[in-house]
Amino acid sequence: MEELIIATKNKGKMKDFRVLFEPLGIKISSLLDLSEPIDDIEETGTTFEENAAIKAEAICEKFNIPVIADDSGIEIDALNGAPGVYSARYAGEDKDDKTNLEKVLTEMQDVPQAERTGRFVCVLAIAQPGQQTIFKRGECEGTIGYQAIGKNGFGYDPIFYPTGSAKTMAEITPDEKNQISHRKKALDKIENWVKQL
Template identity: 40%
Template sequence: MEMKKILLATNNNHKVEEIQAILKDLGYEVLARDQVYDGNFDVDENADTLAGNALLKAQALRNLVSESYMVLADDTGLFVDALDGAPGVHSARYAGDAHDDEANKKKLLKELEDVSEEKRTARFKTVMALVQAGKDPVFIEGILEGKIAEEERGSSGFGYDPLFIPDGYSLSLGQMNPEEKNRISHRHNALIKLAEYLKELE
């Protein structure tokens, strides 16, 4: 029996490895986008929700590859309570369209420089869109609650990881090793739900 294939609408190695690690025992082959389609893939992520952007990417790739693939796309945002939910859906472009992690972190710290520790609560939220031929899209959400540190801590991970301290931990995501982060991450929480959904398809 041929192994079922899930094609990711990303070439981000961090995401690919994390998803492969969590789904490896389910009997699905998880592939990065460029393993199947290496042409131009420039999706204008102009939706005003994470779910909307995830669906835009999933449907765009779904239209470019064989129907034998299930296509999975995600969008993630950091929602800071003291900033009324910003940067939110604009997290990757918070400091401009260059997707500059360092500039984004610097801007976030600047925006929060006068905010006390107890008011620096925030959450990472991931929404995944799974698109399959002949079926309605499936949306899956994962959340990780925490707070924003007053300075960067650690250099592991990517994006806002060095600034985010999960509830119940003294370390930032940037100070954790990949295995430790994967056990608690917002993407992990969404992937556990995805795994449950995939098991129901059997």
């Protein structure tokens, strides 16, 4: 197989995927790497599965080749599961990582440590011409900090402490993140599919 398209415009996700796909010897391209510009795909679903399917199927139909899409986010128990599927747009349609995490920190400022639990969720959808879309889910449990710490990663990584870690997801290295992340766990479940491409 020459290359696999990941139906995303998120550069942070693509960095994760490059680390994850490298050992498999597979070249991946995002929607930003293609020779023609791709219109934004509206995420009208209310679940990670629905949105991942919308993205994967739209691009699979367009190019008639296998496509993976990632729909992901952070679920915070004290916020009844928010931001959830709205993680990218939590503070507005301009999808700004910093204002998103600042909104969460403000909403969480009076929540005690014991109630600051949450998880990252990643659902991968695999769309293939003429076949039913396949879904795989990975989750990474942790707690929400009181301030943003660390420069690595993206999104909510600077406020997320994976269970058992004294460092945020943005303080650990990309390799360390990709051993424990929701994205890695979901990808592990499709490794055999990817290898047979």
